[in-house]
Amino acid sequence: MKITPIIGLEVHVELKTKSKMFCACSAKHFHIPPNSHTCPVCLGLPGALPVPNKTACLWCLKLGLALNCKVNKHSFFERKNYFYPDLPKGYQISQYQKPFTVNGFIKINGQKIRINRVHMEEDTAKSQHIDGSTLLDFNRSGVPLVEIVSEPDIHSVDLVKSYFQKIQQIVRYLGISNADVEKGEMRCEPTVNLKIEQDAKTFYTPLVEIKNIASFTGVLQALEYEIKRQAEEFKKSRQVKNNANKTTRGWNTDKQSTFLQRQKEGSADYRYFPEPDIPPIEWSDKEIKELKLSLPELPDQKIERYKKDFGLSDYNAIRLCEDLKFASVYEKAIGENPSQSFAKFVANLFLGPLNKRLNETEKQLDPNKIHHNFFSDLFDSVQKSAISSTVAKQLIVESYQTGESPLIIAKQKNLLQVSDTVEIEKLVRQVIKDNPKAVEDYKNNPNTIGFLIGQVMQESCGTANPQLVKQTLEKLLN
Numbered sequence: 001m002k003i004t005p006i007i008g009l010e011v012h013v014e015l016k017t018k019s020k021m022f023c024a025c026s027a028k029h030f031h032i033p034p035n036s037h038t039c040p041v042c043l044g045l046p047g048a049l050p051v052p053n054k055t056a057c058l059w060c061l062k063l064g065l066a067l068n069c070k071v072n073k074h075s076f077f078e079r080k081n082y083f084y085p086d087l088p089k090g091y092q093i094s095q096y097q098k099p100f101t102v103n104g105f106i107k108i109n110g111q112k113i114r115i116n117r118v119h120m121e122e123d124t125a126k127s128q129h130i131d132g133s134t135l136l137d138f139n140r141s142g143v144p145l146v147e148i149v150s151e152p153d154i155h156s157v158d159l160v161k162s163y164f165q166k167i168q169q170i171v172r173y174l175g176i177s178n179a180d181v182e183k184g185e186m187r188c189e190p191t192v193n194l195k196i197e198q199d200a201k202t203f204y205t206p207l208v209e210i211k212n213i214a215s216f217t218g219v220l221q222a223l224e225y226e227i228k229r230q231a232e233e234f235k236k237s238r239q240v241k242n243n244a245n246k247t248t249r250g251w252n253t254d255k256q257s258t259f260l261q262r263q264k265e266g267s268a269d270y271r272y273f274p275e276p277d278i279p280p281i282e283w284s285d286k287e288i289k290e291l292k293l294s295l296p297e298l299p300d301q302k303i304e305r306y307k308k309d310f311g312l313s314d315y316n317a318i319r320l321c322e323d324l325k326f327a328s329v330y331e332k333a334i335g336e337n338p339s340q341s342f343a344k345f346v347a348n349l350f351l352g353p354l355n356k357r358l359n360e361t362e363k364q365l366d367p368n369k370i371h372h373n374f375f376s377d378l379f380d381s382v383q384k385s386a387i388s389s390t391v392a393k394q395l396i397v398e399s400y401q402t403g404e405s406p407l408i409i410a411k412q413k414n415l416l417q418v419s420d421t422v423e424i425e426k427l428v429r430q431v432i433k434d435n436p437k438a439v440e441d442y443k444n445n446p447n448t449i450g451f452l453i454g455q456v457m458q459e460s461c462g463t464a465n466p467q468l469v470k471q472t473l474e475k476l477l478n
Helices: 054-066 157-174 216-237 287-294 299-310 314-322 324-334 340-361 371-381 387-403 408-410 423-434 436-442 446-459 464-478
Strands: 001-015 078-081 091-094 099-106 111-122 126-130 133-137 142-152 187-200 203-205 208-210 247-252 258-264
Touching: 001 157, 001 216, 001 287, 054 111, 054 157, 054 287, 078 203, 091 111, 091 299, 099 157, 099 324, 111 157, 157 187, 157 216, 157 299, 187 216, 187 324, 187 464, 208 258, 216 247, 216 258, 299 446, 314 324, 324 340, 324 371, 340 371, 340 387, 371 387, 371 408, 423 446, 423 464, 436 446, 436 464, 446 464
Parallel strands: 208 247
Antiparallel strands: 001 142, 001 187, 078 091, 099 111, 111 142, 126 133, 187 203, 187 208, 247 258
16 A cells, blocks of 8 residues: 655745734734734724735735745735634635735755745734633734645655745745744644555545644644554545545644544635725736845755855755855855855855854854954965864854954964974874884774874874875884
8 A cells, every 4th residue: 555645735924014914003922911012903893994014915925926926916805704712803804816926836855846825814813721711812913924825745744844944944035024933923734635545546535634733843743643644544444535524633732643623614614705995906017027126046046056156065055045144144254256165165164163153052143253354364274284174163163252363363272283394203203102003003004094193183282284294104104
């Protein structure tokens, strides 16, 4: 029996506009006193009229264009009717028939994942369940929310992770949201069923949408559980997909399992109709063209430029471009029109010792502590064998911490590389004397010379020129 998961994702992104989607209230809601950023519009009081946030609409279009979508020149908002306590009006202002952008795609590891739509809507209030009661905080109600709906082109949990991270990366490159999952600024609801091939026949299990997932780790865990559950359920019941057995299931973090909530709604259940209080929105060719031209260099474009212009490997280019700020500081360090050898040298320092230091301190890279001349001085010194590459890694971290020039630090700590042949020969003779077994090993197998080189480097505190050390060892040993 061959099992292939069929996964589609609805990704919601809160935009970081100053005001909400349809009123002038502040859009900030994280760690804000409950119900302090509200007004008659976002509380859904009778007679209150919504006014669309133009910036939010433009940012939604920019995201759609970045995801290779086509713009609907004629668009409008609609009422999505359903009753739930966190929806004060009894409906959500959203888009269905004519979303702002449609029919896009992104590529991940060469695989194309289609984007059905990128549309604009408003967020709901936040529910807090305490001691059997539900408390509602309407600070989040009405915050601009973009929904990105993929086609069911994803067939593994690993690809779900890569897709989500790619969307998050693009959103951050555009600067339209911090997309912080822990703060609820980016959320995901997966839909999944299985394609099962058995005895030359193909079956599709009933479709399930998973709700109430508080973290992205939870999304991956819920999918893994649901894939296993559906496979086992098919073996028992042989039930297959039809229009009547689509269900919505919740995710229980404590039990690490999904549970049945209700039959999944269709578009007819929401009774969509055009929002009568907001006129249709028209986009001109000029506006669309200007938006396209305003798009920044996106992650895949930057990666290709780093590979072409700087000669970086796929791995290093991808890692440098994971975070826009990190990539920008890297470009500050290499300056304009760097040589490929210098760009590679700086990339190795960024992804090696500097990144290790940032992970240890749990801090982000500070652009004010990065100086182009520090890196160029180090590079020149390594090229001239005045400093070893090992010492360069140590110096760039100390320089980043103190703000001192790495060459000054090297002089203060006597880290300048020793290229004095007399001094190196003295060190080598001492190491040969202290390591007779290693000398014997070398005579039997010259490839073991690395140990002796390491001992000399240790004796010199890393300051000896390793090439001269190797040459002197071979000369004396032979």
